[in-house]
Amino acid sequence: MVTRIGIIAFLHESNTFSSQPATLESFRQNLLLTGQAIRTALQDSHHEVGGFFAGLKAAGAEAVPLFAARALPSGTIRKADFDELVSCLLQTVKEAGRLDGFLVAPHGATVSEEYPDADGYWLHALRQAVGSDVPIIGTLDAHANLSPLMVESCNALIAYRTNPHLDQRDRGIEAAELILKTVRNEIKPVMAAAFPPIAISIERQCTDESHLKPLYETANEQLAVDGVLSNSILLGFPYADVAEMGSSVVVVADGDQAFADRMVNDLATKMWNMRHNFDGDLTTVAEAIDECRQSSQRIGLLDMGDNVGGGSSADGTELLAAIHDAGLGPAFGCIYDPSAVLACQEAGVGSGIRLEVGGKTDDVHGAPISVDLTVKSFHDGVFSEAQPRHGGITEFDQGLTAICETSAGLTLMLTSKRMVPFSLQQLKSCGLDPAEFQVLVAKGVNAPIAAYREVCEKFIRVNTAGSTCADMKQLEYHHRRRPMFPFERETEYKESTQ
Numbered sequence: 001m002v003t004r005i006g007i008i009a010f011l012h013e014s015n016t017f018s019s020q021p022a023t024l025e026s027f028r029q030n031l032l033l034t035g036q037a038i039r040t041a042l043q044d045s046h047h048e049v050g051g052f053f054a055g056l057k058a059a060g061a062e063a064v065p066l067f068a069a070r071a072l073p074s075g076t077i078r079k080a081d082f083d084e085l086v087s088c089l090l091q092t093v094k095e096a097g098r099l100d101g102f103l104v105a106p107h108g109a110t111v112s113e114e115y116p117d118a119d120g121y122w123l124h125a126l127r128q129a130v131g132s133d134v135p136i137i138g139t140l141d142a143h144a145n146l147s148p149l150m151v152e153s154c155n156a157l158i159a160y161r162t163n164p165h166l167d168q169r170d171r172g173i174e175a176a177e178l179i180l181k182t183v184r185n186e187i188k189p190v191m192a193a194a195f196p197p198i199a200i201s202i203e204r205q206c207t208d209e210s211h212l213k214p215l216y217e218t219a220n221e222q223l224a225v226d227g228v229l230s231n232s233i234l235l236g237f238p239y240a241d242v243a244e245m246g247s248s249v250v251v252v253a254d255g256d257q258a259f260a261d262r263m264v265n266d267l268a269t270k271m272w273n274m275r276h277n278f279d280g281d282l283t284t285v286a287e288a289i290d291e292c293r294q295s296s297q298r299i300g301l302l303d304m305g306d307n308v309g310g311g312s313s314a315d316g317t318e319l320l321a322a323i324h325d326a327g328l329g330p331a332f333g334c335i336y337d338p339s340a341v342l343a344c345q346e347a348g349v350g351s352g353i354r355l356e357v358g359g360k361t362d363d364v365h366g367a368p369i370s371v372d373l374t375v376k377s378f379h380d381g382v383f384s385e386a387q388p389r390h391g392g393i394t395e396f397d398q399g400l401t402a403i404c405e406t407s408a409g410l411t412l413m414l415t416s417k418r419m420v421p422f423s424l425q426q427l428k429s430c431g432l433d434p435a436e437f438q439v440l441v442a443k444g445v446n447a448p449i450a451a452y453r454e455v456c457e458k459f460i461r462v463n464t465a466g467s468t469c470a471d472m473k474q475l476e477y478h479h480r481r482r483p484m485f486p487f488e489r490e491t492e493y494k495e496s497t498q
Contacts, residue, residue, distance in 0.1 A: 004061070005056055005062070005063060005101050005176070005183075006099040006102045007049060007066060007102075008092075008103070009048075010068075010069050011069070011070040012071050013141065013311060015467055019075065020313065022075060022081070023078055027069045027071045029397075030072055031068055032068070034067055036065060037065075038066075045394050046389070047172070048392065050392070051170060051176065052172045052176050054176070055173040055180075066092040067092045073308070073310055073420075077111065077112040078112070086121070099130075100135075100183045101137070101183050103179055106122070107144065108141050108146060109141065109143055109144055109237035111242055116242040116479065117243075119144075119150055120148075120149030120150045120153065136155055137179040138156075139172060139175050142161070142163050142235050143237040144236070144237070145234075145242060145246065146195070151498050152498075154191070155182065156191055156230060157232065158171050158178070161216065161233075163205050163206055163207045163447075164389070166388045166390070187254045188254060189252050190255060190257045192260035192264040193250045194249050194267070195248045195498070196271055197493060198246060198247045198272065198485050198486075199238050200235050201279055202310070203463075204278045204280050208449075215233060218266075218267060227256060228263060230252040232249065233247075239311060241478055241479050242479050246480070251263040251267065268495065275486075279486055280471075288319075289323070292326075292328055295458065297458045298438055298457050299438070299459070299460060300453075300458070302442055303444070304444075304470040305365065305463070306318075306319075306365050306443045308421065309391070309422070309444050310444075310445070310468040312443070312468045313466070315336045315365060316464060317358040317359045317367060318365070318466075319333075321369045327408045327409065331411065331438065331441070332427070334413040334419065334443065335412060335413070336358075337360065338416045338417075340356075340357050340358075344373070344414065352373070352375075353373050355370070356370055357412065372406060376411075377402075378401065379429065379431075380401070381397055381399045382397050383425040383428075383429035385451075389422045390448075396426065398418075399415055401415050401430060403432065411432065411437070420444070445461060472486075
């Protein structure tokens with residue numbers, strides 16, 4: 001009898017500091033599919049679901065796609081919409097017939113109005129629906145805020161090992177191999193998790209950089225130990241004000257819970273002992289502008305306070321206003337501003353127009369900037385990315401897009417939909433050559449680097465204001481763990497496992 005494995009994906013990174021809630025429409029605009037349409041959309045992608053399909057096919061098992069939902073990071077998911085999504089998910093499971101196991105792809109930092117631990121909620125609901133004997137193995141975004149309920153609901157969880165996230169497909173293949181060995185009784189995965197009270201600054205979450213490398217080296221050394229099936233480092237997502245917010249580690253062992261507990265505590269202790277590496281280096285806007293003036297290199301300015309991949313507004317103006325005022329150029333920046341796009345459309349290509357651009361979503365990402373623009377071109381905003389990039393996304397749609405220039409040498413891309421800066425095709429599809437700019441602004445922290453390092457010789461992470469401000473102490477938390485480093489500097493850690 002052919003092994004049948006169900007596939008479920010439900011991914012949303014929920015920024016509880018954002019004023020823009022996530023709705024069903026947010027998912028429909030990005031990905032909301034059931035059944036075989038999931039195979040068509042994702043089997044060849046760099047996403048972990050693509051890895052699920054590949055791993056199962058290679059081993060001669062049948063992949064049974066059930067439910068896939070993904071929305072761009074934004075605010076908390078509205079209660080009624082979350083309930084409808086979970087209901088649809090569980091209905092596909094009910095209608096699927098016999099399944100020998102499940103491969104699941106939660107994000108790990110999803111929040112709904114009713115359930116702060118939304119991933120734990122739906123994973124637990126799945127476990128209740130299928131019973132304790134059916135294995136559930138999942139992948140997690142490295143920014144997951146892991147919860148004990150997520151751990152209790154699954155046989156194994158495997159996080160991406162890179163940020164920018166370039167190994168998602170590999171982790172999907174790893175999960176597929178693990179579940180098939182489990183179903184075929186070749187292994188018996190047991191999982192342990194530890195939750196040291198640390199929140200790692202988003203500025204320190206790039207896995208290519210020195211402050212994280214020793215931790216991943218320890219994790220990689222563990223993988224070489226007999227009996228360790230997998231381990232993971234969850235860097236955490238600091239923009240979710242929930243009790244689960246923070247960093248954690250996971251070890252999956254073969255049948256020996258006590259061994260898994262020892263190994264995970266070793267990894268957690270390493271993380272805790274490195275905590276002073278994770279504070280972050282905060283560069284002001286003025287410092288970044290000065291550095292650009294003094295450099296002959298092509299520079300990527302990472303707008304951390306308006307990190308679209310972290311759920312921000314995408315219309316922050318603080319950094320672009322400073323570039324415009326300083327006359328730095330040629331420079332590039334992207335702003336989500338549907339009304340400005342329409343105004344440009346009414347004016348027409350070649351027209352000069354004075355507009356109030358950006359700063360319209362809320363009052364925390366900077367005020368609108370008043371600029372004289374020349375409208376250069378219009379585009380449908382649809383583009384594709386063939387290379388592995390952060391998020392594993394290959395198809396993008398930022399809506400009607402206007403390309404404009406200021407007399408100060410700033411090129412503004414005005415979009416009708418929020419868009420993450422994960423692909424240089426965003427520029428190239430609009431007739432722009434990224435190499436022609438001296439300064440490029442990307443509204444992100446680490447994720448844009450995977451694409452922008454092709455043209456940028458240097459990156460500066462800029463501590464701008466906004467719902468993804470890199471200085472966590474500027475955010476008003478009500479539900480996080482206390483005490484917690486770095487908020488309470490004298491926090492102590494006692495080993496414990498889940």
